[in-house]
Amino acid sequence: MNVTIVGATGEAGLSVINALTTSPNEFKLTAFVRPASIDKPEVEQIKRKGVSVVAINLENNHDELVKALTGQDVVISTLVPFFVGPEIALATASKEAGIKRFIPSAFGPPCPPSGVMLLRELKETIINHVKKIYLPYTVIDVGLWYQVSLPSLPSGKIDYALKFPANVIAEDGSHSTSITDLRDVGRYVARIITDERTLNKYVFAYNEVWAQEQIYSHLEKASGEKIPRNLLPTKDIEVTIADAKVKYDEGDKSLPFIFGLAGPQYLYCEWFRQDNLPECAKYLGYLSTKDLYPDFEPIKYMDYVDEVIQGKGKSIYANR
Amino acid sequence: MNVTIVGATGEAGLSVINALTTSPNEFKLTAFVRPASIDKPEVEQIKRKGVSVVAINLENNHDELVKALTGQDVVISTLVPFFVGPEIALATASKEAGIKRFIPSAFGPPCPPSGVMLLRELKETIINHVKKIYLPYTVIDVGLWYQVSLPSLPSGKIDYALKFPANVIAEDGSHSTSITDLRDVGRYVARIITDERTLNKYVFAYNEVWAQEQIYSHLEKASGEKIPRNLLPTKDIEVTIADAKVKYDEGDKSLPFIFGLAGPQYLYCEWFRQDNLPECAKYLGYLSTKDLYPDFEPIKYMDYVDEVIQGKGKSIYANR
Numbered sequence: 001m002n003v004t005i006v007g008a009t010g011e012a013g014l015s016v017i018n019a020l021t022t023s024p025n026e027f028k029l030t031a032f033v034r035p036a037s038i039d040k041p042e043v044e045q046i047k048r049k050g051v052s053v054v055a056i057n058l059e060n061n062h063d064e065l066v067k068a069l070t071g072q073d074v075v076i077s078t079l080v081p082f083f084v085g086p087e088i089a090l091a092t093a094s095k096e097a098g099i100k101r102f103i104p105s106a107f108g109p110p111c112p113p114s115g116v117m118l119l120r121e122l123k124e125t126i127i128n129h130v131k132k133i134y135l136p137y138t139v140i141d142v143g144l145w146y147q148v149s150l151p152s153l154p155s156g157k158i159d160y161a162l163k164f165p166a167n168v169i170a171e172d173g174s175h176s177t178s179i180t181d182l183r184d185v186g187r188y189v190a191r192i193i194t195d196e197r198t199l200n201k202y203v204f205a206y207n208e209v210w211a212q213e214q215i216y217s218h219l220e221k222a223s224g225e226k227i228p229r230n231l232l233p234t235k236d237i238e239v240t241i242a243d244a245k246v247k248y249d250e251g252d253k254s255l256p257f258i259f260g261l262a263g264p265q266y267l268y269c270e271w272f273r274q275d276n277l278p279e280c281a282k283y284l285g286y287l288s289t290k291d292l293y294p295d296f297e298p299i300k301y302m303d304y305v306d307e308v309i310q311g312k313g314k315s316i317y318a319n320r
Numbered sequence: 321m322n323v324t325i326v327g328a329t330g331e332a333g334l335s336v337i338n339a340l341t342t343s344p345n346e347f348k349l350t351a352f353v354r355p356a357s358i359d360k361p362e363v364e365q366i367k368r369k370g371v372s373v374v375a376i377n378l379e380n381n382h383d384e385l386v387k388a389l390t391g392q393d394v395v396i397s398t399l400v401p402f403f404v405g406p407e408i409a410l411a412t413a414s415k416e417a418g419i420k421r422f423i424p425s426a427f428g429p430p431c432p433p434s435g436v437m438l439l440r441e442l443k444e445t446i447i448n449h450v451k452k453i454y455l456p457y458t459v460i461d462v463g464l465w466y467q468v469s470l471p472s473l474p475s476g477k478i479d480y481a482l483k484f485p486a487n488v489i490a491e492d493g494s495h496s497t498s499i500t501d502l503r504d505v506g507r508y509v510a511r512i513i514t515d516e517r518t519l520n521k522y523v524f525a526y527n528e529v530w531a532q533e534q535i536y537s538h539l540e541k542a543s544g545e546k547i548p549r550n551l552l553p554t555k556d557i558e559v560t561i562a563d564a565k566v567k568y569d570e571g572d573k574s575l576p577f578i579f580g581l582a583g584p585q586y587l588y589c590e591w592f593r594q595d596n597l598p599e600c601a602k603y604l605g606y607l608s609t610k611d612l613y614p615d616f617e618p619i620k621y622m623d624y625v626d627e628v629i630q631g632k633g634k635s636i637y638a639n640r
Contacts, residue, residue, distance in 0.1 A: 112452040114445075125434075132432040134603055200603050283454055283520050285605060 007078035009042035019186025058086040069097035076103040109276035117265040143178035143206040161313030170271035173213030178206035181299040204281035205289040207298035327398035329362035339506025378406040389417035396423040429596035463498035463526040481633030490591035493533030498526035501619040524601035525609040527618035
């Protein structure tokens with residue numbers, strides 16, 4: 001199976017590459033990289049894993065893109081969806097090249113299509129384009145990554161692994177969310193893209209469901225440290241989001257405005273509204289990997305926490 | 321089962337009322353009608369069928385609406401979706417009243433969520449609101465009604481039954497679309513709202529698939545008249561739509577602008593793009609009534625055509 005991945009040097013992209021290059025199924029992997037990024041060390045790293053790297057622009061480059069995609073079976077986008085243009089161009093060219101399955105960039109929490117998260121709305125814009133041109137697709141969401149689920153410890157000893165420490169608790173800590181080890185994301189993708197049952201469907205891939213207070217209590221027990229609780233009522237985060245929304249709407253839609261809004265909206269979706277739960281995903285039309293792949297053995301959250309405490313964890317976006 | 325219908329005096333609404341009031345299943349029917357419309361003859365007509373009529377406004381009337389909906393099981397909207405406010409208010413109140421299933425106004429062709437038809441986009445705005453509040457729902461689309469599928473005859477003898485004669489042929493007439501007798505719409509709804517398999521799903525209810533040239537040839541044979549072919553290339557309707565879109569965007573979004581755009585877009589979706597086909601509906605995530613209800617006996621298209629030729633047809637929107 002010929003698989004092209006775009007966004008290969010991001011965290012989700014690397015997880016997919018690691019899984020596909022070590023899978024017992026035969027995947028022939030190609031990564032599309034912007035010409036400007038071709039000399040980056042991350043690109044060298046994926047080449048060493050046996051991935052063919054193609055330097056190519058996505059926008060205003062339709063014919064070259066169609067040619068480069070011809071003969072590919074699956075196209076996976078792990079692009080950050082801050083700007084929809086490049087991925088829409090990729091989808092249009094994929095349709096013309098006869099791609100058998102397009103994986104738009106999702107890899108986050110299941111979430112209603114509009115009114116909750118700007119990033120979801122941007123992703124939906126791309127998904128809607130995919131549907132308009134009847135490009136075969138699978139939307140894969142994976143919940144909250146283990147790697148962004150832990151609060152920091154007072155000693156600072158796990159800070160090395162926490163690029164984004166989860167130091168805010170929604171309400172009283174009783175709210176739950178679905179969590180997945182980033183390293184399992186690629187393993188799920190390897191299953192899903194070779195499974196006819198998931199064609200033109202949404203799939204929710206997740207490992208475990210934890211309440212926020214459970215995570216804090218477990219980390220306290222495993223670390224022997226007492227962690228302060230920074231409780232935040234729903235109305236407070238709603239005010240923060242409303243303020244960020246005003247700034248975004250009035251601003252130039254550049255990255256700082258997107259991050260200012262996307263950050264609190266992620267918390268709101270995952271921990272306050274609790275969209276990121278299996279029953280919500282089911283309502284929203286997702287198939288579940290628990291039903292599809294009952295034999296799949298995910299990395300256990302408790303093992304991940306042990307790794308982090310033992311200094312064996314790994315920060316995401318370590319090079320940024 | 322307590323069922324409230326909103327938009328009861330429209331064509332889809334009347335079909336639903338006719339089916340539910342004559343169904344062997346027990347439905348207790350209530351129709352919400354605007355206070356301004358309460359004395360219309362159509363309202364008197366549905367009262368005579370045993371429907372309880374409640375005069376109530378949908379917008380800016382949340383508490384009264386919740387009270388009126390409390391105890392209802394199913395809410396069906398057959399409102400025209402030109403303005404989304406009333407139906408969004410209805411959905412919000414339905415959630416608070418604990419409605420078990422909300423049927424948003426669809427009852428048209430399956431269609432990608434955006435970029436094809438303004439009316440679909442307006443419907444999607446309502447569906448997205450339903451999803452945001454996790455209101456249990458079923459979207460029911462029914463394809464093109466038999467009642468708007470026929471061209472007029474040179475003799476004028478079937479004009480009495482054709483409010484909107486289908487006098488334009490897409491391309492060479494080889495394109496197909498799914499068609500359904502308006503009188504069957506309600507019968508499908510009666511099945512769907514009592515079926516747990518359709519909860520939080522999209523359902524495509526259709527009777528038959530016909531190519532446009534087949535329809536013309538059949539009508540010629542059945543009537544003995546020769547019908548001229550008014551062929552329209554795709555690029556021409558795209559120009560018409562682009563012009564109407566400019567007028568809509570620059571205009572005040574009032575009904576004439578909506579109709580000016582919606583008319584050619586319906587043709588485009590149903591006959592040119594051929595979104596309204598079972599395989600497209602399947603791609604877009606719809607269940608099919610052919611799979612769900614193999615025992616359902618729809619009115620045959622040929623029988624409908626015979627009725628119309630024999631003077632026994634009925635125009636839609638006859639009173640408008």
